[in-house]
């Protein structure tokens with residue numbers, strides 16, 4: 033056999049972590065990295081959080097899996113808690129973001145079908161979107177690089193330029209069922225929909241009888257300092273997909289909907305073998321225990337301000353490396369002047385982990401439990417990396433010479 037037995041789909045960094053603790057990852061050789069990637073916004077409470085470890089191991093000793101043929105009390109409880117905390121009345125549990133989106137797409141189409149409008153199945157999405165890697169979600173995301181080679185693009189997705197309200201209005205037709213968007217595009221480079229645009233899109237949905245479907249897989253579960261990003265705009269969706277942060281590292285996704293929007297999803301219309309199993313539910317409930325604690329979300333705004341102040345002075349000092357920073361809460365990113373992969377490598381040399389995104393942005397997604405001291409340390413590391421890159425560029429033979 034040549035190379036590894038794994039599919040070649042990932043370009044992995046040559047790093048192997050053996051364990052994690054809070055915002056830190058430790059390699060097999062004992063090197064410590066400050067983890068501002070957090071498994072791509074998944075490890076919302078950091079690594080090996082004692083409350084999550086306890087919840088998971090306690091459940092593991094009792095029951096792992098029974099399937100959805102039987103009652104699962106942890107599911108009922110987590111669904112009720114999510115419904116209590118949001119616009120939603122109904123929840124379907126899955127194992128990933130893409131699966132949560134699949135359920136959201138099916139729910140939207142089925143609502144129109146059940147209400148005598150079977151012709152309404154098309155969903156409008158925005159350029160720069162990322163909704164997952166299944167056949168439907170690559171069609172929804174609309175990115176050529178993810179669609180190529182996989183046969184005809186799944187029918188029923190119409191894409192408009194980001195933030196173009198005229199194009200959005202023009203795209204609404206007699207077959208349109210819903211508008212789908214990430215309140216803050218993650219993979220697309222931390223692009224937020226402005227609050228007034230979110231309100232306008234909500235109004236457009238109401239005017240045309242469309243469902244508003246939000247993908248909060250990345251920006252949800254406290255990332256922005258609100259439980260969900262759409263709260264910042266003061267609007268509510270009809271359907272919402274979540275994943276990443278709610279599992280804190282355990283594979284868990286969910287589709288949330290109002291009673292009305294979920295009304296087409298009757299007995300037998302959707303299913304999953306693993307979704308909502310007792311292990312996942314134990315962890316999901318434990319994540320909510322912490323995130324919903326009094327003061328937890330408010331503190332994210334304060335930490336965000338610390339990050340922003342630090343990033344602002346780094347931008348001032350090294351504009352040849354970092355052009356600007358953007359984002360909300362602890363979903364921040366730096367817009368790089370140099371290729372973001374190069375800046376990412378320089379950060380890794382400083383033992384700080386970040387995540388590249390579109391638009392030459394490097395995302396900083398620390399665990400929401402990150403401490404002030406860890407934030408200061410991350411800012412020091414970013415400053416040092418920027419200085420190194422800036423000096424290299426200015427040196428004879430460097431980029432700026």
Ligand SMILES: *Cc1c(COP(=O)(O)O)cnc(C)c1O
Nearest residue numbers: 128129130162163164218249250
């Ligand atoms: C990660 C992500 C997804 C896909 O989630 P998977 O768990 O990888 O299927 C969908 N939408 C957004 C916004 C994401 O960030």
